[in-house]
Amino acid sequence: xxxxxxxxAWEAVIHHPLFGVAITLAAFQVAYAAYEKxxxxxxxxxxxxxxxxxxxxxxxxxxxxxxxDSAQMLTVLLGPTTVALAVPLYLNLRRIRELFGPIMLxxxxxxxGATALGMVLAWAFGADQMILMTLAPKSVTSPIAMLxxxxxxxxxxxxxxxxxxxxxxxxxxxxxxxxxxxxxxxAARGMALGLTAHAVGTAQALQEGDExxxxxxxxxxxxxxxxxxxxxxxxxxxx
Numbered sequence: 001x002x003x004x005x006x007x008x009a010w011e012a013v014i015h016h017p018l019f020g021v022a023i024t025l026a027a028f029q030v031a032y033a034a035y036e037k038x039x040x041x042x043x044x045x046x047x048x049x050x051x052x053x054x055x056x057x058x059x060x061x062x063x064x065x066x067x068x069d070s071a072q073m074l075t076v077l078l079g080p081t082t083v084a085l086a087v088p089l090y091l092n093l094r095r096i097r098e099l100f101g102p103i104m105l106x107x108x109x110x111x112x113g114a115t116a117l118g119m120v121l122a123w124a125f126g127a128d129q130m131i132l133m134t135l136a137p138k139s140v141t142s143p144i145a146m147l148x149x150x151x152x153x154x155x156x157x158x159x160x161x162x163x164x165x166x167x168x169x170x171x172x173x174x175x176x177x178x179x180x181x182x183x184x185x186x187a188a189r190g191m192a193l194g195l196t197a198h199a200v201g202t203a204q205a206l207q208e209g210d211e212x213x214x215x216x217x218x219x220x221x222x223x224x225x226x227x228x229x230x231x232x233x234x235x236x237x238x239x
Contacts, residue, residue, distance in 0.1 A: 014060045020070030027052035041176060046200050047168045085202070085221075088214035095211065096218060099187060103215075107222050110195050114139050115231065130154060136231060138162040140224040141198045148228055152235045163198065170197025171204040186212040194219030 013019065031048035057067055068075075089096070096103065115136055122135050134154030137145040142163045149159035174193050183189055186209055193201035194216030202220050206213030 014062060015066075017070055018073070020067045021073050023053055023056050024049070024071055024074060027056070041172045044168060044172045044204075046171065046203070050164075085213075085217040088206070088210045089217055092211050092214035095187065096214070103191065103218065103222075106191055107195070107219065107226065110191075111139075111223050111226055114196055115227070131158075133235070134158045135162055136235075137227050138166045139196055139198060140227045141220065144224045144228050148231055151232045164200075167197045167200030171200045174201060175204065175208070187215045190215030190217075191219045195223050198223070 016022075027049040028045055031043065031045040031052065034048065035043045035045050053067075057064070115138075118135055118138055119132050122132055127135070130153065133152045134149050136152065136154070137148040137159060140148070140163070142160045145159045145163045146156045148154075150156050170193065174197055175189070178189050178192060183192065189208065190205045190212040193205045193212075195201075197204070198220050202213065202216040205216035
């Protein structure tokens, strides 16, 4: 009888409408605390929290659809969170105006370079046309990448996976690479992280400081716009 009551209580907990929100926030807070305490690059909060959430769902026998429905509140908050990135941009507006020329030049050269290099490497390893088109928008946020991938003949679901992998790897090795190459300027570090690792890189940049986060948010936004406009056009002209 007691066992049945415990089972019923457990089922009530894991099927609670806010269970997805609870495990997501708890996983991220634990991962963030571990990263802040150790500063070990492989404890990157997004990576660790993703592994913890997936493991929890598997152990509890929950499907992705159930998790998505219970975590819907977090999805709704993505919009306001993205808009909130305008705050560090506004606070650093004077610096952005001063560096507007270098920002646009960096965006053009680095954005094209990152996209082209990824596709060249994939082609060199034998990737077919579909994979190349899926990989092309890897350096922008998932909604833009999925839309662009669909327009140019890629696989939408796989594009989201490539975006996540790119962001996590960029946030893990990006700061260390920049340090090793002597890149210390907050604007330069922010631009590099925002251009290559989109939202995950921007979150990493915000941990380094407001100026770094502002330039990362700017780079992420401009990279998204440039990719959404120019990449389909480039594919159409080359096909």
